[in-house]
Amino acid sequence: MYRLYYNPGSANLAPHMLLKELGVLHELVLVDQPGGGHLQPEYLKLNPNGRIPTLIDGDLVLYETAAICLHLVDRHPEAGFAPAVGTNERAEFYKWMFYLANTLHAELITYFYPHRLADDGAATAQVKAHAEARVGVMLDLIEEHLAKRVGGYLLGERFSAADPYLFMLSRWTRMMGNPARNRAHLSRFQQTMLARPAVKAAFDAEGLGEPFV
Ligand SMILES: N[C@@H](CCC(=O)N[C@@H](CS)C(=O)NCC(=O)O)C(=O)O
Structure with a gap:
């Protein structure tokens, strides 16, 4: 099960839509960005840049929107959300x-x-x-x-x-x-x-x- 740290409408929305497109199990964890939740020590342990989003995939803690999207593409090749490698x-x-x-x-x-x-x-x-x-x-x-x-x-x-x-x-x-x-x-x-x-x-x-x- 994936876990996505999010703030409504923020950069999490792209990976979130992708998770929904993939139809895979995921939970959302709200980060109170207006209240500075992304700068709290607990969140900075996950993403030392203090930016949203962060994705948890088992042992993997991944930040950077594009990297998260590409990782989801790679984890679910059957969905075909990217063309074949080398083309x-x-x-x-x-x-x-x-x-x-x-x-x-x-x-x-x-x-x-x-x-x-x-x-x-x-x-x-x-x-x-x-x-x-x-x-x-x-x-x-x-x-x-x-x-x-x-x-x-x-x-x-x-x-x-x-x-x-x-x-x-x-x-x-x-x-x-x-x-x-x-x-x-x-x-x-x-x-x-x-x-x-x-x-x-x-x-x-x-x-x-x-x-x-
Ligand atoms: N390069 C980062 C940028 C993410 C980003 O800037 N997210 C914004 C929300 S849309 C954020 O966390 N802003 C809080 C801040 O910069 O203090 C990514 O692609 O994940």
């Missing part, structure tokens, strides 16, 4: 997983925590505005990619573990001036994801209400 499709899958993790996710972290990169209010606002603009460019790039692909998922017709990750990140833009939903293909992608029963189950379990995206 061009697998390479493309890696490309999106890393792009999401170290480019879009990283920029969104800057957007949500701009005060870590600036000293005063004006500078913080500037960092946030720049991060929002850069996220917009990244969303445009993803939009162009989806427009070229038949099927609506990042890999085209094939659903993969990269899709819950993109979906989670795209919904984090919902308060921005030009959110992901303003782009036709990204909006269709979001609606396709929302129609998946596993996604609905994960939203329900985390208590996430409207607006979903």
